[in-house]
Amino acid sequence: MNGLDLLGPDQRGLFIGGTWREAEDDARFDVIDPADGSVITDVADGSIPDAVEALDAAVAVQADWAATPPRERGEILRRAFELITARADDFAHLMSLEMGKTVKEAKGEVAYGAEFFRWYAEEAVRIHGRWMQAPAGGSRLLTIKKPVGPCLFITPWNFPLAMGTRKVGPAIAAGCTMVIKPAAQTPLTMLALAATLAEVGLPAGVLNVVTTKHTGEFSETLQADDRLRKVSFTGSTGVGRLLVKQSADQLQRLSMELGGNAPFVVFEDADVDAAVEGAMVAKMRNMGEACTAANRFLVHEDVAAEFAEKLGKRMGGLTLGRGQDDGVDVGPLIDEKAVESVSQLVTDAVHDGAKVVVGGETPDGPGYFYPPTVLLDVPADSAINTEEIFGPVAPITTFRSEEEAIRQANSTEYGLSSYVYTRDLSRTIRLAEALEFGMVGVNTGLVSNPAAPFGGVKSSGFGREGGFEGIEEYLETTYVALPVS
Numbered sequence: 099m100n101g102l103d104l105l106g107p108d109q110r111g112l113f114i115g116g117t118w119r120e121a122e123d124d125a126r127f128d129v130i131d132p133a134d135g136s137v138i139t140d141v142a143d144g145s146i147p148d149a150v151e152a153l154d155a156a157v158a159v160q161a162d163w164a165a166t167p168p169r170e171r172g173e174i175l176r177r178a179f180e181l182i183t184a185r186a187d188d189f190a191h192l193m194s195l196e197m198g199k200t201v202k203e204a205k206g207e208v209a210y211g212a213e214f215f216r217w218y219a220e221e222a223v224r225i226h227g228r229w230m231q232a233p234a235g236g237s238r239l240l241t242i243k244k245p246v247g248p249c250l251f252i253t254p255w256n257f258p259l260a261m262g263t264r265k266v267g268p269a270i271a272a273g274c275t276m277v278i279k280p281a282a283q284t285p286l287t288m289l290a291l292a293a294t295l296a297e298v299g300l301p302a303g304v305l306n307v308v309t310t311k312h313t314g315e316f317s318e319t320l321q322a323d324d325r326l327r328k329v330s331f332t333g334s335t336g337v338g339r340l341l342v343k344q345s346a347d348q349l350q351r352l353s354m355e356l357g358g359n360a361p362f363v364v365f366e367d368a369d370v371d372a373a374v375e376g377a378m379v380a381k382m383r384n385m386g387e388a389c390t391a392a393n394r395f396l397v398h399e400d401v402a403a404e405f406a407e408k409l410g411k412r413m414g415g416l417t418l419g420r421g422q423d424d425g426v427d428v429g430p431l432i433d434e435k436a437v438e439s440v441s442q443l444v445t446d447a448v449h450d451g452a453k454v455v456v457g458g459e460t461p462d463g464p465g466y467f468y469p470p471t472v473l474l475d476v477p478a479d480s481a482i483n484t485e486e487i488f489g490p491v492a493p494i495t496t497f498r499s500e501e502e503a504i505r506q507a508n509s510t511e512y513g514l515s516s517y518v519y520t521r522d523l524s525r526t527i528r529l530a531e532a533l534e535f536g537m538v539g540v541n542t543g544l545v546s547n548p549a550a551p552f553g554g555v556k557s558s559g560f561g562r563e564g565g566f567e568g569i570e571e572y573l574e575t576t577y578v579a580l581p582v583s
Contacts, residue, residue: 100422101192102139104185104290111142112309113292115155116302122147127311129286132198132430133420134464141285144310146319149277152306156248156275157325159303164245164273166301171270172222177298179215182208182259182291189290193258194421196284198429198466199384201422211260213548214267214564221569222271240578245273246351247327249572250320252313252341253280254332255432256387258287264552264563265330265353266291266305272572274328278307279316283432285309317341324348328572331355332389335512335557353561353571355389355553357486358514361507362392362543363529365500366400368519372541374408377492379543380517382416382470385428386490387436389558390515390537390545394483396506399496406474406494410455413470413492418461430466431489437466440489443482444471447493452476457491478506486512500525508534514554515545536562 108118125143130136144152163171182189190204199207227241249269253261262278269276280288292307310316320326321344328351331341335356345352362380364373380392397405421429431437441460448454457471468489476483476493483493497503507516516535520526530538536554539545546552551562561571 100195101188101190102195102286104188104192105286105293109289109293110139110286112144112148112152113289113296113305113307114148114152115158115306116296121145127282129196130283130433131195132432132466135466138195139286141289141309144308144312144316146312146315148308149310149316149319150323152277152308153248153320153323153326155303155306156277159301160248160275163275163301163304166273168222168225168271171273172219174295174298174300175215175219175222175267175270178295178300179212179219181294181298182212182215185294189259189287191422192290193284193287194429196286197255197258198432199421200426200429203384204421207257207260210546210548211257211263214260214263217548217564218267218271218569221268221566225272225569225573227575237582238580240580242576242578243573244576246572246574247274248325249274249276249328249330250317250326251276251278252317252329252331252333253278253288255281255283256384258284259291261332262288262291264548264568266295268563268569269572270300270304272569274572275304276306277320278305279313280307280309282309282311282313318344321345321348321350326350328352330561330571335559338559351571353563354559355561355563356514356557356559357512358389358391358554358558359393359484359486359510359512360390360515360517360535362395362517363503363507363519364395364397364401364405365503365520365522365525366398367521368401369521370401370404370408373405373519374412376517376519376541376543377409378412380539381492382413382428382490383544385431387432387488389486391488392492392517392543393487394506395492395494396497396503397494398503399498402474402494402496406455406472409492410472413472413490414456416470418467418469420465428470428490431468432466434466436488437468440468440487440491443485443487444473444491447473447476447480447482450477450480452480452493478509484510500528504529504532508532511557512554513556514558515539517543
């Protein structure tokens with residue numbers, strides 16, 4: 099089993115207006131297995147005319163889709179949830195093959211990703227406005243919710259299914275049509291998702307997928323079109339800033355889930371063993387290739403040595419290898435550039451005075467692997483504490499006081515997720531209020547939940563995905579004045 103069976107021979111092209119077809123110029127590009135650098139398969143390389151045709155298809159059915167009863171939209175999502183769940187093994191193997199994560203972890207993503215469809219299947223029928231009497235009397239105020247309209251979704255390679263369902267679910271529930279451009283490194287999972295939605299009855303044109311390596315031209319062209327009303331992007335802050343600038347002329351609605359530099363703060367009163375367990379989740383989920391990954395470990399000087407020793411033993415005991423193989427805990431990084439970036443950050447940290455507890459050496463052989471690594475006594479200003487690592491490296495920096503911990507935690511342009519370990523309830527409240535992050539995990543290394551609003555502040559973006567808040571990103575409010583004689 100490798101998951102490729104989810105896609106028929108004609109389903110590795112573009113999906114536009116409910117039809118699978120080749121790119122306008124018949125161009126294709128290879129999808130690479132990061133475990134050994136081999137070619138898995140190839141997919142259509144969509145052109146700018148293909149992008150415009152996809153938007154044409156979305157625009158053509160927007161009015162009909164918006165008028166579709168909410169229950170019907172919700173039932174499509176429910177059926178998709180059930181089918182994805184039934185095919186969890188196939189989806190997991192496909193993700194593992196093209197992205198590198200272990201099959202076990204990929205199954206976790208399937209469960210998490212599918213849950214967005216179940217959540218928004220239930221939210222589709224709960225879209226509502228309000229009715230009230232004007233304070234001065236004499237009229238009534240009615241507000242109604244309408245879908246934003248055609249959307250552009252640009253999804254990343256690190257969570258090929260969940261970052262798609264987290265956008266597609268609320269858009270379908272709200273009555274929006276969409277064009278999706280998945281990451282060129284991991285297009286197969288999104289194509290399989292499109293095939294699944296078509297199978298459960300999503301009308302042609304509601305969801306369109308264009309695989310392409312021309313990302314910049316693709317987004318620029320569609321954002322210049324006044325028919326596109328919303329952009330949702332998950333990826334780097336640099337690209338996010340560009341998309342925000344490009345949205346200005348058409349004043350498009352935006353949801354930007356961008357980079358992170360999450361602090362993992364361990365206080366002297368923390369349960370160190372529990373903190374180590376939480377650190378393994380917060381750091382090693384997806385080999386550290388996650389915007390929510392713990393990036394900086396800020397540990398009180400009284401427990402730093404104990405924490406480093408125990409975390410080092412756990413990290414050092416992980417098995418590196420191909421994600422589809424039995425017994426493997428850590429798969430490859432996405433590409434050679436990623437390995438070089440992580441390796442350089444570790445080298446620079448050691449040069450700055452950090453001590454290697456475990457790992458730190460790039461292994462020989464094929465594939466894009468880097469070992470789980472723990473560093474102790476990392477200077478606060480070392481590059482590894484200021485840049486997003488996106489790899490399995492845990493740099494530990496010490497602090498002496500709560501005020502110092504807060505100052506270090508907030509000393510970043512990013513503000514996505516943060517983690518705190520303490521047994522002091524009052525301190526927990528102070529930290530939740532003082533930390534400049536969109537999400538705070540207290541005594542847990544996992545903050546993502548389809549029922550919760552996911553998103554950040556500062557250079558980590560704006561807008562929320564998931565929870566009750568997530569569907570609001572796809573709705574506009576119309577106010578109706580009703581005089582009463």
